[in-house]
Structures are given as C-alpha cells and as structure tokens.
Amino acid sequence: MKTSPSSNATKPAPPGKKPRGRPGLTEQDREAALQAARALLAAEGLEGLQARAIARKAGLSVGSIYKLFGDIDALVRILNLETHTEFSAHHRAALDALASGDTDVEARLLVLARAYLDFVLANGARWDAVLRGSRRVEGGRPADYVRSEDGLFAIVESVIAEMPGFSDPALRARAARAMWASVHGIVSLTLANSRAADPAADAMAQIELILGAVIRDAGHAQ
Numbered sequence: 001m002k003t004s005p006s007s008n009a010t011k012p013a014p015p016g017k018k019p020r021g022r023p024g025l026t027e028q029d030r031e032a033a034l035q036a037a038r039a040l041l042a043a044e045g046l047e048g049l050q051a052r053a054i055a056r057k058a059g060l061s062v063g064s065i066y067k068l069f070g071d072i073d074a075l076v077r078i079l080n081l082e083t084h085t086e087f088s089a090h091h092r093a094a095l096d097a098l099a100s101g102d103t104d105v106e107a108r109l110l111v112l113a114r115a116y117l118d119f120v121l122a123n124g125a126r127w128d129a130v131l132r133g134s135r136r137v138e139g140g141r142p143a144d145y146v147r148s149e150d151g152l153f154a155i156v157e158s159v160i161a162e163m164p165g166f167s168d169p170a171l172r173a174r175a176a177r178a179m180w181a182s183v184h185g186i187v188s189l190t191l192a193n194s195r196a197a198d199p200a201a202d203a204m205a206q207i208e209l210i211l212g213a214v215i216r217d218a219g220h221a222q
Contacts, residue, residue, distance in 0.1 A: 032058040045125040083126045084148045165218030
C-alpha cells in the first residue's frame, strides 16, 4: 500500500537526531537562580557570586545565568535592591514597635541606630555588597535604589522634625544624612576594630555620645 506524501510530516526524527531549539527559560528558573545567588551572597559575599557557582547551585547552565540577567553586575544590583528594601522595612518596623506614647526623640533615634547595628550583625555580607555596590557607576545608580535610600533618610527626618532647632527642611535633610553617616561609620569601624568584650555595646555607647551631642546642640541653637 502506498504512503501518502502528507504522512511524512508525522514521522519521528531519525534516531540520535535532537529536535531543533530548546525549551525557553521560565520564571521558576529565574527564581531558582536568584535563590542560589542569595544563598551564595549571604555565605561568601560578592566573591561567591560566580556564574558557575550560581548555575551549579540552581541546577542550570552557566549560559542560562547570563541569559536571565545579562551579567553578574546586573544580578548584584537586583540582590542589593532587595537588601536595601529589607533594610528600610527593618527600620520602620523598629519604630512601629515602640509604644505609642514613646515620643522621646533621642530614644527614637537610638532605636533606629540599634536597628542599623542589628541588621549589619545579622546580614554582614549582604550589607557589605550594598555598600560596595553603591559606588557611582556609569549612568548613575538605579532609580529604585536612590528612592529606597531617600526613604531611609526620610525616616530619620521624620523623627528629628519634632526636635527644637530643626524646623528648616533643608537643615533636617543635612542633619539626617550627617547622623546616618555617623552611625554607619561607628558601626563599620567598631565592629571591625573594637577591643571591647562586646563590640556591639561599644558601638552603641559611641552612637549615644554623637546623637546626644547633636540633640543638645540643636536645642541650644534654638
């Protein structure tokens, strides 16, 4: 019996010959790669974020990592924004946890400082990646990152708005950044170099000195 020409289209490919093309990458593949990258970053820092290591941990090919994210720098920016967003939420939650009647400005500032310290203690490698990745790059920092950073400063500004001497918005903005930089510097240097038995307590004692001086100075200026 003769075979009709149209039946050739249904014949299987010859043995050993693979169909052309390959399945596209899915959202599940992307999330698997992100989960692997998050784990590597937390455990090994930026040095651990190698395409081969991420691919192996996620069960993907090295080429798939580049197809999903373009390059490792782009992946780092995604992870850093996640960390920054979590960092902001951590500070807002610390303030929200205060009793509704606790309006003492110095106490609220110290709560924010302690929240900074606790986050760094729990997420050292991730926060280090944020700091290293925040250096100015070609084209400037991503807009989402800038908005997140501005949101952090706004938290501090909202607290010191209640202090005498900070009625001027421009002064509040400068003061918020100055206090934030002081807390950051103290935490970074003290955790790495303190000779105290409890470096975290040492850092908080130094922070109290600085914030107390700022508050007293603002009060006198008023």
